[in-house]
Amino acid sequence: MTDPTKEISNVDIANFKPETVYTIYIAASPEKVWQALTSAEFSRQYFFGFAVEADLRAGGAFIVRAPDGSEHISGEVIVCEPPQRLTITWDVNWPGLIDALGRTLVTYEIEAAGDAVRLTMTEAHERPLSDDILSGGRAGWPAILSSLKSVLETGKPLAVKMAPPTRMLAALKAMGIQVP
16 A cells, blocks of 8 residues: 555645755754644745645645734745655745746755754646745745744744735746736
């Protein structure tokens, strides 16, 4: 019998090319980092009020809710190997965005590194994207993961004011995508 947490869904991950890779070291156990990445309770603290809801099995739903409860990101769990690896589709729910840009795949790799954890986040895309479009994730991921580190190590998130980068929003508008 196959382990349902390790199966890969029908998304062909070979088609996705990594565009953003971010590695951070966190003084925590792999299990604690996994819990922080996959639970609404933790994510609300470090992800600026956004809440992760994940059905932790291949094919399970992956949702990130905005502070107002709306579904900001919807996706699917592709690979689930607690507490070492989680791969999910990460589709921002802006009208026309996925049609114009394709899907996004996010992978978290969690590795013990002495008394700490090396967390590597990879954002990959099924189509080539401009640096203007990629500037959103490249600005957001360091803030999100640094805040995660702060919550796990000190119990307090970072007070970072975040907004989508102007150049990303301008590039999306030029493509006819409705942005907030």
